Amino acid sequence: MKTRITTLLLALFMSTMMGFAQQDEECMNNLSIFDSYVKSKKYDDAYGPWKIVREKCPKFNRAIYVHGEKILKHKIENSSGAEQVAHINDLMLLHDQSREHFESRYDLGDVLGDKAQLAYKYRKELTKSDDDVYNMFDEAFTKDLKNFNSPQGLYTYFSLMVDLYDAGKKKAQEMFDKYDDVIEKIETEIDANTVKLNRLLEKEEAGTALTKKEGQYKRQYEQYLEAFDKVTSSMDSKLGNRATCEVLIPLYQKDFEENKSNGVWLQRAMNRMYAKGCKEDPLFLKLVEQKNTIEPTADTSFYLYLLTDEQKYFDQTIKLQTDPLKKAKLYKKLAQELKGKGSYGKARQYYMQALKLNPSDGSPYIAIANMYAKSANNCGDTNFNKRAVFWLAALEAEKAGRVDGRLKSTAAKYAVSYRASAPSKQDIFSATNAGTTIKIGCWIQRSVTVPKN
Structure with a gap:
């Protein structure tokens, strides 16, 4: 058996x-x-x-x-x-x-994001409302934020929020909160790709050639950074005049008492007011001081430094911010403030600090080149030497293109424009100074070699 x-x-x-x-x-x-x-x-x-x-x-x-x-x-x-x-x-x-x-x-976030993007593309054919598609993106964002990292998907998600606000289906605070949520996610992705890209740039700077695979990774990281930059810019364009000082100040004044113990609300409110150029309003100082009282951060110290010009706040800013990439952003912010005030020497100093901490961000080189070009008329003793400053500006702009793939085209355009303002071949021939070194004075204190041909 x-x-x-x-x-x-x-x-x-x-x-x-x-x-x-x-x-x-x-x-x-x-x-x-x-x-x-x-x-x-x-x-x-x-x-x-x-x-x-x-x-x-x-x-x-x-x-x-x-x-x-x-x-x-x-x-x-x-x-x-x-x-x-x-x-x-x-x-x-x-x-x-x-x-x-x-x-x-x-990954779940990938799958849900792909489905949401497909639904958005064919929403008319599927007879889906903006609410329907927004909820699909929201599911991806809330259920698996880590893996919902499509630049296109993140933009569409926020864009739908704005459309729903315009239709009266979402409140202004909901729209601003979603903007911050998505921007924070984008910044996380940018930081992650920047760290990886910087490692490869450091290897190249040390004179070691990248492997074929590393070269592919480098291009991939640069493409992601470029895509996220475009998304951030598009989000700001979409938000448009829905977030002007005229809109933000009454909203935050109305909600201040209710949220004065909410560190996240205070942080986002002061960041948005700064970004939109509302820092001259008394409410901005009120937000910063309140945030600094309950929860001091590098951002609050930075804003207090801008408002008071007291060195102790700047020292506190650098002490509190330990993350290299975030510190680089603070240095860049400070440099931009100084550049706007015409303090070019100090601005360059902080732009250079930002470059040390984040060598794959070429935008400081563009800013420095711009300051050189604007100073050309004041930093030379002869007409030839004044125009020679544009060679220096062009060289600085070209550095941006070398370290930052996102800026290659922009940097090249700037360089061409600056060289067009520099002395011509005929000027060099007349001056008989090809190959000589010109010392640039005033705040620039740099030298530039006159081209030989």
């Missing part, structure tokens, strides 16, 4: 294994077929064999979901009406299935 049961179980096991083997063979064949079609961009031909593998062997290979997204996007873009909606919903389902069958390779 025991022998018969063992034989029966063995037969059943072998039968099951043969079934799996046959299924695997069919899936393998169809996988090979649709993979080849996708690589040739023959998405319509790939659809049939891909669908077979997806339905019969959903865990067989991740290509089902990687290639499946390309196939369905092609179908969506080349269909209309009910057929298009069916493909859109199928892609939504595919995103869910990718995480279901390959959870370790598909």
Whole structure:
């Protein structure tokens, strides 16, 4: 009896294994077929064999979901009406299935963000309201903030909030809070990519060539930083005059008593007032002093330094801020304030401090070049030497392009413009001083070599 049961179980096991083997063979064949079609961009031909593998062997290979997204996007873009909606919903389902069958390779924030972006793109076809799509993005943001890091997704999320505010469905404070939430997330992503990029730049500066893989990573980090910079700029444009001093001051005055013990509210309020140029209003000082009383930070010390010009607050700022990237931002803020007041020498000093802490941010070089150019008429003893300052400005601008991929185009334009204002070849020929060194005076105190050709 025991022998018969063992034989029966063995037969059943072998039968099951043969079934799996046959299924695997069919899936393998169809996988090979649709993979080849996708690589040739023959998405319509790939659809049939891909669908077979997806339905019969959903865990067989991740290509089902990687290639499946390309196939369905092609179908969506080349269909209309009910057929298009069916493909859109199928892609939504595919995103869910990718995480279901390959959870370790598909983060929740990514999946929910992709679905939300798809819903936004085809919201008319899916008859989804702004509320519907916003809630989809909000789910990604709240359930898996760490992995919801798409620049496009983050912008769309905030943009929908503004649209809902304009429609009277969200309050101003909700809109400002969401702006801060998204900006904080973007700053986290920027800092993470900047740290990685700086390590590679330090390696290059030390004279060690990057490996091929490191070069790819460098370009990737630069692309992310550029994308997040654009998102931040677009968010500010979208917010527009909804966040002017005329709007912010009454709002914060009204809510101050209720929130005067809320450190987060105070921090965000004073940061936004500073960013929007409202620091001259008495409310700004009131916010800063209150925040400094209940919870001193590097930001409150920095703002108090700007308001009082007392050195003790600047010393406190540097002491309280230990994060190199955040400290670099504070140095840059201070430099911008000094630049605006015409204190170019001190401004350059703090721009250089920012560069030491964050060498992949080329914007201080652009700012220094701009100060050189503006000082050209005051920092030379002859017309030739005054115009020679523009060579110095061009060299400084070019440094920005070398260290910061985001600024290559901008830096090149500045450099060309500055060189156009410098002495021409004819001027150099007439002065007979090619190759000589010119000492630039006043606050600049730098030298520049006259080009030989």
